[in-house]
Amino acid sequence: MKILMVHNRYRSTAPSGENRVVDQESEALTAAGHTVRHFERHSDDIEDWTTLKKATLPARVVWSRTSRQDLVRELFRHRPDVVHIHNTFPLLSPSVLYACRLAAVPVVITLHNYKLLCASGDFFRDGDVCHDCAGGNPVPGVLHRCYRGSALATATTVLNTRGHRRSWRDLVSAYVFISESQRRLMSGMDFDPERTFVKHNMVPYDGPVVGDLAAPRRQVSYVGRLDAAKGAPLLMQGWDAYRASAGDDALRLVIAGGGPMLDEVTAWAAERPSVELRGLMSKAEVFELIGESRAVVLPSAWEETFGLVVVEAMAVGVPPLASGHGSFPDLISDGVDGALFEPGDPASLGKLLLDVDADPERYAELGRQARSTYETHHQVDRNVEQLLEIYRFAVANPVTITRR
Numbered sequence: 001m002k003i004l005m006v007h008n009r010y011r012s013t014a015p016s017g018e019n020r021v022v023d024q025e026s027e028a029l030t031a032a033g034h035t036v037r038h039f040e041r042h043s044d045d046i047e048d049w050t051t052l053k054k055a056t057l058p059a060r061v062v063w064s065r066t067s068r069q070d071l072v073r074e075l076f077r078h079r080p081d082v083v084h085i086h087n088t089f090p091l092l093s094p095s096v097l098y099a100c101r102l103a104a105v106p107v108v109i110t111l112h113n114y115k116l117l118c119a120s121g122d123f124f125r126d127g128d129v130c131h132d133c134a135g136g137n138p139v140p141g142v143l144h145r146c147y148r149g150s151a152l153a154t155a156t157t158v159l160n161t162r163g164h165r166r167s168w169r170d171l172v173s174a175y176v177f178i179s180e181s182q183r184r185l186m187s188g189m190d191f192d193p194e195r196t197f198v199k200h201n202m203v204p205y206d207g208p209v210v211g212d213l214a215a216p217r218r219q220v221s222y223v224g225r226l227d228a229a230k231g232a233p234l235l236m237q238g239w240d241a242y243r244a245s246a247g248d249d250a251l252r253l254v255i256a257g258g259g260p261m262l263d264e265v266t267a268w269a270a271e272r273p274s275v276e277l278r279g280l281m282s283k284a285e286v287f288e289l290i291g292e293s294r295a296v297v298l299p300s301a302w303e304e305t306f307g308l309v310v311v312e313a314m315a316v317g318v319p320p321l322a323s324g325h326g327s328f329p330d331l332i333s334d335g336v337d338g339a340l341f342e343p344g345d346p347a348s349l350g351k352l353l354l355d356v357d358a359d360p361e362r363y364a365e366l367g368r369q370a371r372s373t374y375e376t377h378h379q380v381d382r383n384v385e386q387l388l389e390i391y392r393f394a395v396a397n398p399v400t401i402t403r404r
Contacts, residue, residue, distance in 0.1 A: 003037070087112065108176060115161060173393075219253065303327070
C-alpha cells in the first residue's frame with residue numbers, strides 16, 4: 001500500500017509524543033513492505049520568518065493556500081492509496097483536506113488530542129479538568145483565552161476548528177482515536193460512528209524486561225513534562241504525603257524530564273534528599289530508568305488521550321501508578337497490571353506509594369502482568385495490522401461529498 005503521512009511537526013524545544021508516533025508508525029509500515037512518504041511542515045521554521053510574515057500566521061492557521069497547492073502537486077505526482085493526517089496546526093491548516101478531495105484520495109486522521117473541541121487541546125484550565133467546550137460551543141474557550149492566554153490566538157485556533165467543522169466531518173473517511181475515553185469525550189464532534197476506530201499508539205520495545213535485569217532499586221520514577229497538566233504539583237504533594245508516613249529506609253523518587261515547572265520542581269527537590277532530578281533523557285536512558293524502578297508514577301491532572309509512559313513501563317515489566325481518569329483506566333487494569341489512584345488527591349497517591357514500599361512482591365507480580373498486557377495488546381505487528389485495516393476501510397469506503 002502507498003501511504004502519505006501528513007504532519008505539522010512540533011517545535012524541537014518541546015519534545016513531542018505525536019512526532020514520535022508518526023516516525024514509529026512510518027518505520028513499522030515500511031518494515032512491513034509498504035511505501036510511506038511524508039508531507040510535512042515544521043513549527044521551528046516560524047522562528048526564521050520575517051516580522052511581516054509572522055503577522056500572517058493567524059490567517060495561515062485558518063487556511064494555508066501554499067500547503068493546499070503543494071499537497072495537490074504531491075498527490076498527483078505520487079498517487080498514494082491513502083493520506084494519513086496527524087497534525088495540521090499551525091502551518092498546514094484544514095486546507096489539506098480540500099487538496100485530498102481534489103485528488104480523490106481518502107483521508108484517515110489520527111486525533112492525538114482534543115483540539116477540534118478545545119482551544120488548548122487538553123480539556124484543562126486553571127489547574128483542573130474543564131469540559132465547557134466539549135459540547136461544541138467554543139465561546140467559553142475564547143472568553144477564558146485558553147490558548148496561550150491570548151484572545152487573538154484562541155480565536156484563531158477556534159476559527160481553524162469550528163470554522164471548518166463541516167470539513168472535518170465531511171472530508172475524512174476514517175477517524176482514529178487513541179483511546180476509548182478520548183472517543184467518548186469527543187462525541188461533541190458528531191462524527192459518523194461507523195467511521196470511528198480506536199487504535200492505541202504504537203510503542204516499540206525489544207529491550208530487556210525486569211526479569212532479565214537486576215532487582216529493581218528502592219525507587220519509583222516519574223518520566224515526562226514538568227507542568228501542571230502532567231501533574232507535577234500532585235507529584236510533589238503526593239511524595240510529601242508519602243514521606244510524612246514512611247520509615248527511615250523509604251523509597252526514593254527519580255524524576256526525568258523538563259518543562260515550565262522545572263525551576264519549581266528543582267527548588268522542591270533540593271530540600272528533599274529522597275528526590276533526584278535527572279533532566280531530559282534519551283529513550284534508551286528512559287527505559288533503563290524504568291527498569292531500575294519498582295513502579296512508574298503518572299499523576300496527570302488532565303485526562304490524557306493516551307499514556308505512552310504507561311505502555312513503556314508495561315513493556316519493561318514495571319507497573320504504572322496512574323491517576324484514575326482519561327485513558328489510564330482503559331490501559332491499566334487496577335490491581336492486575338498496575339494501580340490507579342484518585343485524580344488530584346495527594347493523600348491517595350501517598351497511600352499508594354506506602355503500599356508500593358510495604359509490599360514489593362505484590363508490585364513485582366503486577367509488573368509481570370504488565371509485561372503480559374504489553375505482549376497481548378501492544379505488540380508492533382498487531383498495531384500495524386490494526387492500522388492497515390483502517391486504511392483498507394477508508395479506501396473501500398471513501399466519503400461521499402454532498403456540496404451544499
